[in-house]
Amino acid sequence: MTPQGALPAQVRVVEVGPRDGLQNEPAILPLMTKQLFVTRLAAAGLPVIEAGAFVRPDRVPQMADSDELFRRLGGVRGPVLTALVPNRRGLDRALRCGVRAVAVFTAASEAFALRNINMDIARSLEVFSQVVSEAHAAGCRARAYVSTAWWCPYSGRVPCETVVRVAASLRDIGCDEIALGDTIGAATPMEVTALIERLTRDLPVGLLAVHFHDTRGTALANVLAALTCGVATVDASAGGLGGCPFAPGASGNLATEDLLYMLHGMGIETGVDLDAVAAASRALAPALGHPMPSRYLQAGPPRAVQG
């Protein structure tokens, strides 16, 4: 880790709740509920919102209405609205809906890639090479997720060098951003530092984002470790959407509210209104059927009370 002087003055928060969060919720929300949620998050000042995925509706029913959602969101001003696309067919759908930024999803673990995207890593890179080229040709920015960047639920600890190879390949095919995912929320700060320090020997730190899950409570400590390495793009999910505080092994994303609370407390600017994000989460909560795991959402700000 570097001295605190090296902490970034600003962090770009990538809101993944409407996609990565809702995709992992049991409830399938009405289109209007999602539209309102994304609109509220946009109004809160979030600079990037991953709003949907152009995947097979039979496999991921939570995202089946992404086409219509993006059409309706066309008028939303402010954030970049991104969509996950697994292949060229998904990209074509996204482009037809006016999407201007896409994301592809691979892994640093072969076992996870095979089970999660039904391709080995090499094949996913071939597919994404075409997707990224076409996206760029259409004027779209392209982000890549490297899931299981530290731990894989099937093969355990993932070696640094594997992540370096996958990340370098993603850079080579032209990805504009590489998000390192702690998919099962198992990483601890020294593992985060070790991987990022190794990656930044080959890649500019500005290419990297981090995507932590708070499964074991370490997400914010991992963010702190990543910040001290110079990473300044951090994913989070409003309310901690995608996890349930009582589900065994619930692997919710880091909650946007918890992230913003820490960053703002550290004097790091995000341009996001924390209270407005919390209000968006609270408005969504009744549709989920369970409480949201964000700690800040439950506690609220530390205001001085009348004793």
Add this chain to the structure above:
Amino acid sequence: MTPQGALPAQVRVVEVGPRDGLQNEPAILPLMTKQLFVTRLAAAGLPVIEAGAFVRPDRVPQMADSDELFRRLGGVRGPVLTALVPNRRGLDRALRCGVRAVAVFTAASEAFALRNINMDIARSLEVFSQVVSEAHAAGCRARAYVSTAWWCPYSGRVPCETVVRVAASLRDIGCDEIALGDTIGAATPMEVTALIERLTRDLPVGLLAVHFHDTRGTALANVLAALTCGVATVDASAGGLGGCPFAPGASGNLATEDLLYMLHGMGIETGVDLDAVAAASRALAPALGHPMPSRYLQAGPPRAVQG
């Protein structure tokens, strides 16, 4: 923050669940349940366990049986068992039960001290001066809590210099350890670093411990910040006892399991068996009437599964 090379190789975990945790639970547990809980925590290798408080039974019924509890725990080998004592009467009770280490509790905020211990800070220091002298004369170690070291629920942000004055006074009256408490779980890492760096201009870092609440999810990030300043004694509560994941504003202590998971993942030794602590928490949970907030306790270890 200092470079990662400066992280302590070992951390002493002070288990506060049986006192600070149970004192803040609505349920009053049977003596036998508490005895078994402390015995299990001791067997897990925790080096220090705050097992009870010699306070007024009418004010704190959860601790009313501390005398009998400590008598029964007399045979427990391994950890130092500590007790909170508010004054000389409490100390006398503790000594009669064979207690060999005590803790006193004051604050860095006058408003909090007046409401919580019914004394202003100066008066608490007078009282504790006698308590610590007598404790030392009896061969007891004496720790002091400085609650509201960063934020006060009544007066808001607490100035660094106030904490420095209180901590220096506690050192002057002979306290062997000073635990800085983020009582309402509002601190963020730079505030932690700033206070500890300021304190260690006047006090040896080995005198300091940190006591974080995970109210807004920042506890482990704050621990990381404290470790990088050289602090090597960290308080935690088994299962996150003392907080409920669904209670509005629940201000549970940092969970021992979450702390151990992070420390062990960072290669920092504690001498504590994480799985044994989790088993102690699970065995206690049915008596509480609500789930425990520790994230690790819900998720378990990241074992590779058969896909």
